[in-house]
Amino acid sequence: MKVQQISVFLENKSGRLAMLTKVLAQEKINIRALSIADTTDFGILRLIVDQPDAAYLMLKRAGFTVSETAVIAVEIPDHPGGLAEILDILAGAEINIEYCYALPQKSNDKALVVFRVERLDEAIRVLLEKGVGVLKEDSVYGI
Template sequence: MKIKQISVFLENKSGRLAAVTRLLAGHGINIRALSIADTSDFGILRLIVDDPDRAYTELKGAGFTVSLTEVLGVEMPDRPGGLSNILSILEENGINIEYLYAFIGRGDNGALVIFRVEELDAAIDVLQARGITVLDGEKIYRL
C-alpha cells in the first residue's frame, strides 16, 4: 500500500528540470505524476515513476541529489467534497499531512491523491477502515 516517491533537489536555474526528465526518458522511465516546490534558489521535484528504484539509481549516478520516500496513494471520487472527506478522516484521527498532490484518473471519473503523512501505516489503516481505496505502488506505477 506504500508508494515509492523520488525526490530530487534542484538548483533553480534554467535546464535543471529538463536534465532530469531527459535522463529519465533516456532510460525508458515513465513519469506517472509530479510536483515541484521551489524557492528563489532551489526546488524539490517529487516524482512517481514506473520504476522508482532504477530512477533513483540513474539520477544518483548522474550526480543529482535524490532520495526515495514512501507516500500514500488514495483513490477518490472526482466531485466536490471528495478531497474534503479524505482530509476529514485524517484530521479526526490526528494524522498530520506534510504535503499532497493530485491528478485525475483515467476513465472512471476518479481522482488520485498522493499524500506524505507523518504516520503512514496509521493513515492506511484508518482510511481503509472507512472504505477508502488506498492504492499499492504497482497499480500507480502501471497507470
Template sequence: MKVQQISVFLENKSGRLATLTRTLANENINIRALSIADTTDFGILRLIVDKPDAAYLALKRSGFTVSETSVIAVAIPDHPGGLAGIMDVLAGAKINIEYLYALPEKTPDKALVIFRVERLDDAIQVLQSHGIGVLKGEEVYGL
C-alpha cells in the same frame, strides 16, 4: 499499499529540469506524477515514476541529490466534497498531512491523490477502515 516517491533537489537554473527529464527518458522511465516546490535558489521535485528503483539509481549516477520517500495514493470520490471527506477522516485520526498532489490519471468516478503523512501505516489503516481505496505501488506505477 505504499508508493515510492523520488525527491530531487534541483538548483533553480536553466536546463536542470531538462537534464533530469532527459536522464529518465534515456533509461525508459515514465513519469506518472510530479510536483515541484521552489524558492529563488532551488526546488524540490517530487516524482512518481513507473520504475522508482531504476530512476533513483539513474539520477544518482547523473549527479543529482536524490532521496526516496514512502507516500500513499488514495482514490477519492470525484465529486464536490470528495477531498473534504478524506481530510475529515485523517483529521479525525489526528494524522497530519505534510503535502499532497494529484495524479493526472483517474479511475472511474475517482480522482487519485498522493499523500505524504506523518503516520503512514496509521493513515492506510484508518482510510481502509472507512472504505477509502488506497492503491498499491504496483497499481500506481502501472497507470
C-alpha cells in the same frame, strides 16, 4: 500500499529540469506524476515513476541529490467535497498531512491524490477501515 516517491533537489538554473527528464528518458523511465515546490534558489521535484529503484540509481549516477520517500495514493470521490471527506478522516485520526498532489485520473468517478503523511501505516489502516481506496504500488506505477 506504500508507493515510493523520488525527491530531487534542483538548483533554479536553466536546463536543470530538462537534464533530469533526459536522464529518465534515456533509461526508459516514465513519469507518472510530479510536483515541484520552489524558492528563488532551488526546488524540490517530487516524482512518481514506473521504475522508482532504477530512477533513483540513474539520477544519483547523473549527480543529482536524490532521496526516496514512502507516500500513499488515495482514491478520492470525484465530486464537490470528495477531498474534504478524506481530509476529515485523516484529521479525525489526528494524522498530519505534510503535502499532497494529484495523479492522472484512473476513472471517471475517482480522482487520485498522493499524500505524504505522518504515521503512514496508521493512515493506511484508518482509510481502509473507512472504505477508502488506497492503491497498491503496482497500480500506481502502471498508471
